[in-house]
Amino acid sequence: MTGDKLTGEVFYTSEETRNKAHIKDRAVLDLKAKKDYKKFWADIAGDLHWFKKWDEILDDSKKPFYKWFTGGETNISYNCLDRHLNTFRRNKLALIWEGEPGDVRTMSYFRLHQETCRFANVLKSMGVNKGDRVTIYMGRIPEIITAMLACARIGAVHSVVYGGFSVESLTERIEDSRSRVLIVADGSYQRGKVVPLKDIADEALQRAGTVEHVVVVKRTGQPVLMEPGRDMWYHELVSLPIASHNCQLEVMSAEDPLFILYTSGTTGKPKAILHTHGGYMVGTYATTRYYLDLQEEDRFWCSADPGWITGHSYIVYGPLLNGGTTFMYEGAPYHPYPNRWWQMIEKYGINIFYTAPTAIRGFMRFGDAWARRHNLTSLRILGSVGEPINPEAWKWYYNVIGNGKCPVIDTWWQTETGMHMIAPFPTDPLKPGSGGLPFPGIEMDVLDESGKPAGRNTEGYLVIKTPWPSMVRTLFNDPEKFRQQYWERFPGYYFTGDSARIDDDGYIWVIGRVDDVIKVSGYRLGSADIESALVSHPAVAEAAAIGVPHDIKGNVIHAFVILRDGQQGSESLTGELVKHIGHEVGPIAKPEKIEFVDKLPKTRSGKIMRRVLKAQAMGEDPGNISTIED
Numbered sequence: 001m002t003g004d005k006l007t008g009e010v011f012y013t014s015e016e017t018r019n020k021a022h023i024k025d026r027a028v029l030d031l032k033a034k035k036d037y038k039k040f041w042a043d044i045a046g047d048l049h050w051f052k053k054w055d056e057i058l059d060d061s062k063k064p065f066y067k068w069f070t071g072g073e074t075n076i077s078y079n080c081l082d083r084h085l086n087t088f089r090r091n092k093l094a095l096i097w098e099g100e101p102g103d104v105r106t107m108s109y110f111r112l113h114q115e116t117c118r119f120a121n122v123l124k125s126m127g128v129n130k131g132d133r134v135t136i137y138m139g140r141i142p143e144i145i146t147a148m149l150a151c152a153r154i155g156a157v158h159s160v161v162y163g164g165f166s167v168e169s170l171t172e173r174i175e176d177s178r179s180r181v182l183i184v185a186d187g188s189y190q191r192g193k194v195v196p197l198k199d200i201a202d203e204a205l206q207r208a209g210t211v212e213h214v215v216v217v218k219r220t221g222q223p224v225l226m227e228p229g230r231d232m233w234y235h236e237l238v239s240l241p242i243a244s245h246n247c248q249l250e251v252m253s254a255e256d257p258l259f260i261l262y263t264s265g266t267t268g269k270p271k272a273i274l275h276t277h278g279g280y281m282v283g284t285y286a287t288t289r290y291y292l293d294l295q296e297e298d299r300f301w302c303s304a305d306p307g308w309i310t311g312h313s314y315i316v317y318g319p320l321l322n323g324g325t326t327f328m329y330e331g332a333p334y335h336p337y338p339n340r341w342w343q344m345i346e347k348y349g350i351n352i353f354y355t356a357p358t359a360i361r362g363f364m365r366f367g368d369a370w371a372r373r374h375n376l377t378s379l380r381i382l383g384s385v386g387e388p389i390n391p392e393a394w395k396w397y398y399n400v401i402g403n404g405k406c407p408v409i410d411t412w413w414q415t416e417t418g419m420h421m422i423a424p425f426p427t428d429p430l431k432p433g434s435g436g437l438p439f440p441g442i443e444m445d446v447l448d449e450s451g452k453p454a455g456r457n458t459e460g461y462l463v464i465k466t467p468w469p470s471m472v473r474t475l476f477n478d479p480e481k482f483r484q485q486y487w488e489r490f491p492g493y494y495f496t497g498d499s500a501r502i503d504d505d506g507y508i509w510v511i512g513r514v515d516d517v518i519k520v521s522g523y524r525l526g527s528a529d530i531e532s533a534l535v536s537h538p539a540v541a542e543a544a545a546i547g548v549p550h551d552i553k554g555n556v557i558h559a560f561v562i563l564r565d566g567q568q569g570s571e572s573l574t575g576e577l578v579k580h581i582g583h584e585v586g587p588i589a590k591p592e593k594i595e596f597v598d599k600l601p602k603t604r605s606g607k608i609m610r611r612v613l614k615a616q617a618m619g620e621d622p623g624n625i626s627t628i629e630d
């Protein structure tokens, strides 16, 4: 690909960064992958440790239930930790962590391995076996990482619930996963306040009945209720003689489940995306190394939360599989001032920084000076994830944070894909607003309504045509829904739920969701999450929620509510409903606006036409409304 032939605005990475990059020319990888994409992935898998090599790279005999590296035996936790212990990485920092109040903790690979083993032994002593689900509900503290790695070590399936979710979100995730063990923190610091995680968990445990043991990490020290026989302190447990530094690991088949992660889909309650030890390991290892260009001496900061897929793949697994140093920060970006992040990039000498467009747009509004007062020259690579990045934000990030020398790696992917699917390599020509081309070995296309390729520069449905190692294997508890949701709309292809167009250079421009998923500040919510919280309020008879574009957050939520007989819409009821949603789902789901209405537009079969509500909210023509009931 020669740069001068590309259409539109194009940027190039500095020579220094190009020279250092793992991948000097993507064409080499593309060629290799084109020749034999299975072998291409197998070669990458060969960098990692397998107790037994696979018999078959890809088993596609039961589509869409693909299997990778079948017959292979490994353990992702072993590859993240033990594998490094006989090398110089034994003493290398695996984790640097800063709390919101400014406290700092670091852990070498040696230490992180020990901590993981100690806690894994605790879990074993509670009777946690291979395949059992364990729910983890914490803020961004080191124990969330050790808890995940400890589960993986003994073959338990972790289900991390984002610490910003609240009572009902936690309840339904505990219940659906049938977790017997919950690992929670007493609280977490956010913007100088304490989020009472244990109190929220106590309320959830009154609704969900499966949990027998609760392990509580002391983070903030505020008083919490400890139910005798059920609740135990983490620090006390890991000091017991059973919590030795050695813990026999479970040898896992490549296809054994590693984790489930609940995410909002098209309809109904959030569904659990299931990922496995082998394929997920290969995908996150490869993309951290080749797209985000993690190198031995780097300090790597992904600002996401481990409660979302970005944190799973690029705070925890990807960096540790590469033997990298991962940095995690507990608090909010602008606290106490809008230079907090830039201060830490300078203080820790961060080389790779990976965040969301919402955060970038949020910083832009405070002006350049907050960033300019810090020395950010350690940065080499910048990353973006979670939603489309508008060219203005891209250029600000590139110029003000990256000082015009760091490529912006705009990564498109999903909870379901496990790893980055579309992104530029650091050496690719960059177009602000487009992630560029898919990872080698992955074919994607944009289709029209009838399933034919939409052709260049035409908006359509984004699909993935080739299987990839870290693909979602199924929906836990609901394989039929898995088939329907992802594989039925365009038979043979994985349907992403996104719309996109492909330009003359093959660059993919993702536009946004075409279903009822709403991305608010990069967080994935579903219309149904907000609607079911609203109708659980005694004043509400029916509700509809939509996403409406917003300059900083990408989208905000507008809700339409039909009240029960005898109820009156008022400002105080609006406040009460917003609070109710915050309490049930979490603060991120709070609508910006609630409108009281007498009717909702519905199809004759009774489905709410959110498209019509959205057009109305945006002052646009609702288009074809011939199917509307009234």
Ligand code: PRX
Pocket (backbone or CB within 6 Å): 263, 308, 309, 310, 384, 385, 386, 387, 388, 389, 410, 411, 412, 413, 414, 415, 416, 435, 496, 497, 498, 510, 511, 512, 513, 519, 522, 523, 524
């Ligand atoms: O709409 C796309 C958007 O986020 C969705 C996936 O959300 P989630 O499963 O929460 O994963 C987010 C982190 C990977 C996608 O269907 N999305 C994600 N990254 C991008 C994006 N949209 C445009 N550009 C991106 N780089």
